[in-house]
Amino acid sequence: MKKGILLGLTTAMMLVMSLAVTAIGPTWDITGTWNMDFVLGGGHYLHTMTVTSFNPTTGAFLGIGVYNTDGSYTWDVTGEVTGTMINDKITFQIKYTGSNLGYTVNGEGFIAADGKSMSGSATGPGQLFSWTATGTAAFADGDSCPAGSTPELMETITVPSDGSSVSSSPLTTGLKYLFEASGTYVFWPGCGGYPTECGEADAKYSHRPASSYGPGWISGSALPAPWTNYLEILVDTKPLAWGAYNDAHSL
Numbered sequence: 001m002k003k004g005i006l007l008g009l010t011t012a013m014m015l016v017m018s019l020a021v022t023a024i025g026p027t028w029d030i031t032g033t034w035n036m037d038f039v040l041g042g043g044h045y046l047h048t049m050t051v052t053s054f055n056p057t058t059g060a061f062l063g064i065g066v067y068n069t070d071g072s073y074t075w076d077v078t079g080e081v082t083g084t085m086i087n088d089k090i091t092f093q094i095k096y097t098g099s100n101l102g103y104t105v106n107g108e109g110f111i112a113a114d115g116k117s118m119s120g121s122a123t124g125p126g127q128l129f130s131w132t133a134t135g136t137a138a139f140a141d142g143d144s145c146p147a148g149s150t151p152e153l154m155e156t157i158t159v160p161s162d163g164s165s166v167s168s169s170p171l172t173t174g175l176k177y178l179f180e181a182s183g184t185y186v187f188w189p190g191c192g193g194y195p196t197e198c199g200e201a202d203a204k205y206s207h208r209p210a211s212s213y214g215p216g217w218i219s220g221s222a223l224p225a226p227w228t229n230y231l232e233i234l235v236d237t238k239p240l241a242w243g244a245y246n247d248a249h250s251l
Contacts, residue, residue: 028081028088028111029054029241030061034118034135038105040127045069049077049133056241065094074098081111090118107131115238136228138221138241159233161185181233181242182250202249203233204242217245 031054038045051063059081067073079092088111096103107129109120115137122129155169159181181203191199191209198209204221208214213223220232221239229239 028115028137029056030081030090030111030118030135030137031241032135032137034133036065036131036133038122038129038131040129047075051077054081070099072099079107090120105129111137138239161187179235179240180250182248184249187231201231204240205245206231219245 031051034049034051036047036049038047046068047065048068049063049065051061053062055061061077061079061081063077065075065077073096075094075096075098077092077094079090081088081090083089089108090111091108092106094105094107103124105122105124107120107122109118109131111118116134118133118135120131122131157166157168159166184200184202186194186199187201187206188194188199191197193199193209198207198212198214200207205217205219208216208218213227220227220229223230232239233242234240
């Protein structure tokens with residue numbers, strides 16, 4: 001068993017719900033940009049993959065890519081992420097849509113435990129590659145329960161707004177846990193537009209002025225480094241894909 005460590009600058013209430021499932025969904029949501037290096041015969045072929053769609057329940061994803069050296073080599077990618085955080089597996093198929101139209105690569109590999117890299121092998125027509133990719137994945141947000149299942153409230157946790165961490169009760173291997181966060185806190189009381197225009201945040205989004213990456217409610221993942229995922233609730237020090245913003249601040 002393990003405990004979920006909850007970090008964040010928020011006083012939001014957190015509902016932790018547990019349910020048993022026969023197949024554990026993927027831990028990592030790989031939406032975003034990945035720098036890929038395909039290695040063949042000692043040569044390195046650098047590509048950029050952008051995952052534009054990810055299903056947190058099934059792990060299926062869609063995206064596009066391009067060969068960095070020659071932008072006429074564009075491609076579409078489809079694939080799936082399966083498994084658990086310790087051993088999330090990725091499979092994918094790339095089909096070229098520009099130069100070398102129809103060229104296909106089939107790949108498989110694993111996502112690192114920290115969600116920041118992937119690696120594996122791939123095949124093309126008469127070719128065998130190894131590949132690596134670097135980026136940043138978020139915890140998958142499986143926000144629905146399987147049909148016929150009954151969620152059971154495990155506990156409610158108050159997360160402090162001073163950046164310190166709190167722990168959940170021990171979590172059982174083989175169960176899937178649903179985290180729900182609600183509430184807001186003040187992160188910038190001196191903001192000129194507070195409280196109607198800026199200075200408030202919830203588990204994922206902060207209300208910011210135009211002079212500070214706004215205006216409006218901005219996702220922590222949209223903030224530039226070193227502020228990326230700043231002010232969010234983190235689980236085991238990692239960001240979650242909490243879902244779309246809503247005025248009720250219930251994610």
